[in-house]
Amino acid sequence: MLLGDLRYQVPARSYSVANAPRPDGQISLLVTRVPNGPTSSWVHEQLAVDSPVVLSGPYGTFVPDPQRTGPVLLLAAGSGLAPARALAEALLDAPHPRLVTLFFSARSGADAIDHTRWLDWENTRSGFRYLLTLTRDAHAPWHQWIPDLLPTALGHLTGWEVFVSGPPRFVTGCAKIAERLGAERAAVHTEEFFTEPQPWTGHPPVVTEGSVGR
Numbered sequence: 001m002l003l004g005d006l007r008y009q010v011p012a013r014s015y016s017v018a019n020a021p022r023p024d025g026q027i028s029l030l031v032t033r034v035p036n037g038p039t040s041s042w043v044h045e046q047l048a049v050d051s052p053v054v055l056s057g058p059y060g061t062f063v064p065d066p067q068r069t070g071p072v073l074l075l076a077a078g079s080g081l082a083p084a085r086a087l088a089e090a091l092l093d094a095p096h097p098r099l100v101t102l103f104f105s106a107r108s109g110a111d112a113i114d115h116t117r118w119l120d121w122e123n124t125r126s127g128f129r130y131l132l133t134l135t136r137d138a139h140a141p142w143h144q145w146i147p148d149l150l151p152t153a154l155g156h157l158t159g160w161e162v163f164v165s166g167p168p169r170f171v172t173g174c175a176k177i178a179e180r181l182g183a184e185r186a187a188v189h190t191e192e193f194f195t196e197p198q199p200w201t202g203h204p205p206v207v208t209e210g211s212v213g214r
């Protein structure tokens with residue numbers, strides 16, 4: 001979605017929807033505070049509960065292929081967790097749930113967003129697996145980069161559908177290794193943050209006013 005303020009005082013930026021569609025239409029966004037970044041700072045420092053905002057979208061094609069039924073691998077770094085969370089929810093709640101593995105890369109335990117939720121899901125939702133690497137914590141069981149860990153952690157990815165989201169270098173590295181491990185190119189979906197995407201769709205955007213809840 002593109003998020004901005006009613007007076008257009010901050011630049012509208014892209015944020016991935018972080019939840020599966022809900023009957024009440026509510027959406028969650030997961031916004032990382034970027035130092036001196038105008039829009040993320042506005043969200044963290046000025047946006048109050050119940051404030052109206054301008055949202056347009058959704059845009060993009062980071063969605064599962066309805067023809068595929070095989071296991072799904074979600075590779076996410078940092079706020080790249082947002083679309084992975086939406087996908088995990090949607091895939092596990094689907095009428096024909098697919099096996100879902102979430103492999104999340106955070107810098108430290110403090111950055112491991114939703115850690116307790118994922119541990120809980122591993123125990124309560126069949127078909128869900130959670131792997132975590134803490135890239136700046138040398139004492140963590142896994143602290144390497146996901147592209148280096150994938151061959152030992154997952155092995156072959158033939159028949160898997162793979163979704164990679166996060167910073168561009170992470171996305172490129174993961175996509176390359178996923179293909180090398182056997183994932184079909186058409187089954188590897190990527191969502192790079194930090195660079196605004198090119199026009200996604202020929203349809204005009206739907207602009208709605210939403211409000212902020214916490």
Ligand SMILES: Cc1cc2nc3c(=O)[nH]c(=O)nc-3n(C[C@H](O)[C@H](O)[C@H](O)COP(=O)(O)OP(=O)(O)OC[C@H]3O[C@@H](n4cnc5c(N)ncnc54)[C@H](O)[C@@H]3O)c2cc1C
Binds near residue numbers: 078080
């Ligand atoms: C398709 C897409 C989806 C996105 N989804 C999300 C999301 O769900 N959550 C989210 O927090 N951001 C997301 N982003 C990034 C977001 O659109 C903004 O770029 C970000 O919030 C920074 O905006 P800003 O105006 O505060 O700072 P800017 O002035 O735009 O950015 C300042 C600097 O921070 C870098 N940067 C941008 N985003 C991040 C980040 N998340 N972490 C570290 N450095 C960053 C930029 O490359 C730039 O160098 C997404 C971007 C794209 C293209």
